[in-house]
Amino acid sequence: MFNWPITIISDDCWAGQLYKLFDIPFSSPTIGLWIEPGEYLSFVEHITSPDAFVLTFDEIAEQRFGYPVGQTPYATIHFMHYKTSRSAQEAFQRRATRINWKRFFVKIDFGKPGYTETDVMKWDELALENSVAFCPYDRTSGPLRPHRGIAIHGWVLDGARMFIVSTRFFSIFDWLRDGALHTQVLSLIKNNFLIILFRMLALISRKQ
Numbered sequence: 001m002f003n004w005p006i007t008i009i010s011d012d013c014w015a016g017q018l019y020k021l022f023d024i025p026f027s028s029p030t031i032g033l034w035i036e037p038g039e040y041l042s043f044v045e046h047i048t049s050p051d052a053f054v055l056t057f058d059e060i061a062e063q064r065f066g067y068p069v070g071q072t073p074y075a076t077i078h079f080m081h082y083k084t085s086r087s088a089q090e091a092f093q094r095r096a097t098r099i100n101w102k103r104f105f106v107k108i109d110f111g112k113p114g115y116t117e118t119d120v121m122k123w124d125e126l127a128l129e130n131s132v133a134f135c136p137y138d139r140t141s142g143p144l145r146p147h148r149g150i151a152i153h154g155w156v157l158d159g160a161r162m163f164i165v166s167t168r169f170f171s172i173f174d175w176l177r178d179g180a181l182h183t184q185v186l187s188l189i190k191n192n193f194l195i196i197l198f199r200m201l202a203l204i205s206r207k208q
Helices: 014-022 039-045 059-065 085-096 117-126 159-166 172-178 185-207
Strands: 007-009 069-071 076-078 104-109 131-136 149-152
Touching (some): 007 014, 014 159, 014 185, 039 104, 039 117, 059 069, 069 085, 149 159, 172 185
Parallel strands (some): 007 104, 104 131, 131 149
16 A cells, blocks of 8 residues: 555654554654654754764653653653653664655644744745644634644644544545645545554454
8 A cells, every 4th residue: 555664753642653553663763752842843854964863861851751851952852651761762763763765754733832833934944745734723724824734623732642633634545655635525534444444454463
């Protein structure tokens, strides 16, 4: 169906849910973490820089949040699903080596607290192909509608839950195939049928 591997860069746990749906190895460093709004744009903008994945860890921040908090030259990264800074660093850098630059996708969620109008304009300047920008429904009208924006009814903060919600409003299968953002009813019906099918196949596989 797709040309694997596919790399999906995400500001939260959304991408991880997509990889789990297809039961494929993580080909992205942004798994099991979230990146602070604003700084995420800097991370994406400089992701091809030689030092993009160089990490240091903040022990004071770890004590404050209860999980490892890393710092690249471009962003603060919250590894909330990791127990130690060592495991976070190993996973982050191991998965960074798997990035497929020829099949490279980026997701951002402008509903998250902390994003500003300046961030939306920065996103528009980047004009990334194969990208998608989520917004609560009431924020996608007017002059600040983001580049490749999708209006989400019932927007939620949690990235994993947002994956489920967002699949009701655009076809992830069409997006991963050729970068298209299809929101037509027939595309969404096909999209959700295929999601159900993949989940059923995953359940059957686990039982065998």
